[in-house]
Amino acid sequence: MPPTCIMGDGLPGPLLEMLGPDFEVLPWDDSPNSPALPRAEAIIAYGHPTVDGPLMDRAPQLKVISNHGVGVDHIDVAAANTRNIPVGNTPGCLDASTADLTMALILSVARNVLVGDRYARSPEFLHYDPAILIGQEVTGSTLGIVGMGRIGKQVARRAAGFEMQILYHNRNRDVEAETELDVQYRSFNELLAESDFVALNCPLTPETTGLIGAAQFELMKPSAILINMARGPVVETDALYDALSTGQIAAAGIDVTEPEPLPRGHRLLDLENLIITPHLGSASNRTRERMARMTVDNLIAGLRGEDLPYRVQRN
Numbered sequence: 001m002p003p004t005c006i007m008g009d010g011l012p013g014p015l016l017e018m019l020g021p022d023f024e025v026l027p028w029d030d031s032p033n034s035p036a037l038p039r040a041e042a043i044i045a046y047g048h049p050t051v052d053g054p055l056m057d058r059a060p061q062l063k064v065i066s067n068h069g070v071g072v073d074h075i076d077v078a079a080a081n082t083r084n085i086p087v088g089n090t091p092g093c094l095d096a097s098t099a100d101l102t103m104a105l106i107l108s109v110a111r112n113v114l115v116g117d118r119y120a121r122s123p124e125f126l127h128y129d130p131a132i133l134i135g136q137e138v139t140g141s142t143l144g145i146v147g148m149g150r151i152g153k154q155v156a157r158r159a160a161g162f163e164m165q166i167l168y169h170n171r172n173r174d175v176e177a178e179t180e181l182d183v184q185y186r187s188f189n190e191l192l193a194e195s196d197f198v199a200l201n202c203p204l205t206p207e208t209t210g211l212i213g214a215a216q217f218e219l220m221k222p223s224a225i226l227i228n229m230a231r232g233p234v235v236e237t238d239a240l241y242d243a244l245s246t247g248q249i250a251a252a253g254i255d256v257t258e259p260e261p262l263p264r265g266h267r268l269l270d271l272e273n274l275i276i277t278p279h280l281g282s283a284s285n286r287t288r289e290r291m292a293r294m295t296v297d298n299l300i301a302g303l304r305g306e307d308l309p310y311r312v313q314r315n
């Protein structure tokens with residue numbers, strides 16, 4: 001039997017090992033004369049390549065699309081459903097690591113960790129000065145979580161350890177979470193107005209695209225810190241620049257940008273009151289291992305015509 005062809009790019013060693021020798025991995029190629037697409041029986045969407053209906057139509061042997069990650073905004077799941085191609089993803093396994101990085105950004109931005117690091121290494125740091133880089137105290141402040149899904153709940157658990165008052169906004173009110181996690185529901189505008197930290201932990205959907213723009217920054221406190229762990233397009237890039245550069249809000253920490261990456265030389269890259277990480281939400285050793293396992297399990301089930309263990313139901 002010839003090996004099964006998968007199209008996927010830059011797949012990490014552990015994932016390739018889990019696949020074993022029965023698979024031929026073709027480099028990602030969606031060019032008009034791609035030799036890979038007509039042969040591909042499976043796609044591993046690694047690093048968010050666009051997988052849309054026209055691409056699926058050029059892969060007549062395609063039996064499954066296995067996404068390495070939970071967010072599937074780069075995949076047209078409706079188009080896959082109409083073609084009877086199941087789409088798998090990796091829900092749950094990355095909630096803790098993404099919540100950890102949410103807290104890391106909250107703490108780093110609020111307490112000037114990166115600016116402080118640069119200063120401590122610079123020739124200017126010659127004596128200890130208690131008057132410099134006074135940050136905002138995280139303990140006891142108010143956190144507004146946008147998106148009380150699995151990741152939002154993990155953020156709430158961590159924030160409780162910092163004695164934060166936790167507000168949340170979600171498409172649907174979650175009374176169970178309110179009792180279990182001591183979080184309080186607010187309308188979106190109320191949450192923006194009351195929070196010291198606004199953490200975006202929602203998926204990218206048509207409803208959340210451009211969720212934070214000029215009008216929303218106007219509602220936020222001048223001392224507010226915005227954390228974006230969701231997707232770049234949830235925040236309007238130009239409005240973010242304006243809010244940070246004019247002091248409309250104090251600072252931001254973002255793990256995602258629009259576009260991603262930002263073009264080198266982009267004006268956001270010059271701002272001192274902004275920390276940017278390169279989409280590291282799920283980038284921890286144990287999470288990556290679990291993501292690889294789930295990606296491979298979905299792929300194998302799909303090739304066998306079995307139900308995927310983790311199937312995406314809709315976009």
Ligand code: DGY
Pocket residue numbers: 048068069070071072094281282
């Ligand atoms: C996710 O799981 O959606 C992360 O962004 C990694 O792809």
